[in-house]
Amino acid sequence: MSAVIDHVLWGPGLLGGAELWAMFVHFMLLSLLAIGGAITTTPEMQRWVVGERGWLTDAQFTTSVALAQSAPGPNLLFVAVIGWNVAGLAGVATTMVGSLLPSTTLALLAARFSRQRQDQWLLRAFKGGMAPLTIGMLLATGWVLTEPLRAHAVATAALVLMAVAVMRFTRWSPLWPIAVGAAAGALGMLG
Numbered sequence: 001m002s003a004v005i006d007h008v009l010w011g012p013g014l015l016g017g018a019e020l021w022a023m024f025v026h027f028m029l030l031s032l033l034a035i036g037g038a039i040t041t042t043p044e045m046q047r048w049v050v051g052e053r054g055w056l057t058d059a060q061f062t063t064s065v066a067l068a069q070s071a072p073g074p075n076l077l078f079v080a081v082i083g084w085n086v087a088g089l090a091g092v093a094t095t096m097v098g099s100l101l102p103s104t105t106l107a108l109l110a111a112r113f114s115r116q117r118q119d120q121w122l123l124r125a126f127k128g129g130m131a132p133l134t135i136g137m138l139l140a141t142g143w144v145l146t147e148p149l150r151a152h153a154v155a156t157a158a159l160v161l162m163a164v165a166v167m168r169f170t171r172w173s174p175l176w177p178i179a180v181g182a183a184a185g186a187l188g189m190l191g
Contacts, residue, residue: 015055015087020094023086027079027098034103036134038076039069043144045082055086058147065145076100139164159184 015023026048030041042065050061064085068078076099083095117123142160149156163177 015090020087020090023083023091024094024098027095028102031099031101031103032106034099035130036137038079038099038103039065039141040134040137042078042141045079046144046147049082049086056082060085062145062148155184 027045030044031038033044034041046058046061049055050058056064061082064081065078068081069075071077076096079095079099080092083091083093085091087094114123142163146156146160159177159181162180166172166177167174
């Protein structure tokens with residue numbers, strides 16, 4: 001019974017203090033790169049958590065992101081699920097504080113700075129330059145999240161291109177490409 005309670009409270013595994021600290025620092029650094037939201041740092045999270053550390057498999061990582069993204073609430077929830085799957089409650093606290101602390105502090109400082117200088121051309125140019133960077137990071141995220149589906153490369157690429165085209169050239173809700181992808185998965189076309 002105590003093993004069940006420990007699993008519910010602490011999750012699948014506990015990392016040592018040094019590993020938790022490394023995860024905290026890594027997620028702090030990623031927070032500063034999260035232009036366009038935390039989801040844009042998914043490729044680097046996947047590389048580090050799956051490839052370098054081996055704490056999760058590709059499938060576990062993708063499932064963690066998909067589960068969190070399907071739940072109502074902030075986009076950042078996937079970070080908590082990854083933390084939970086790696087180290088339970090300690091992992092949740094480590095990844096969430098590491099992700100929120102630097103970006104929140106930076107956003108508050110940037111808001112104060114830009115409010116005072118909103119008419120300067122350099123600030124407007126900076127904001128305009130962030131759009132292509134954000135789009136590139138989101139495309140990289142999409143590429144990483146399709147890793148488990150690469151055996152069905154043609155169907156996966158077609159769905160990704162369709163989603164990009166719908167979002168770029170129409171005013172349709174993003175729910176339509178999501179629904180098409182869900183239907184393709186449910187019909188067994190992707191797995």
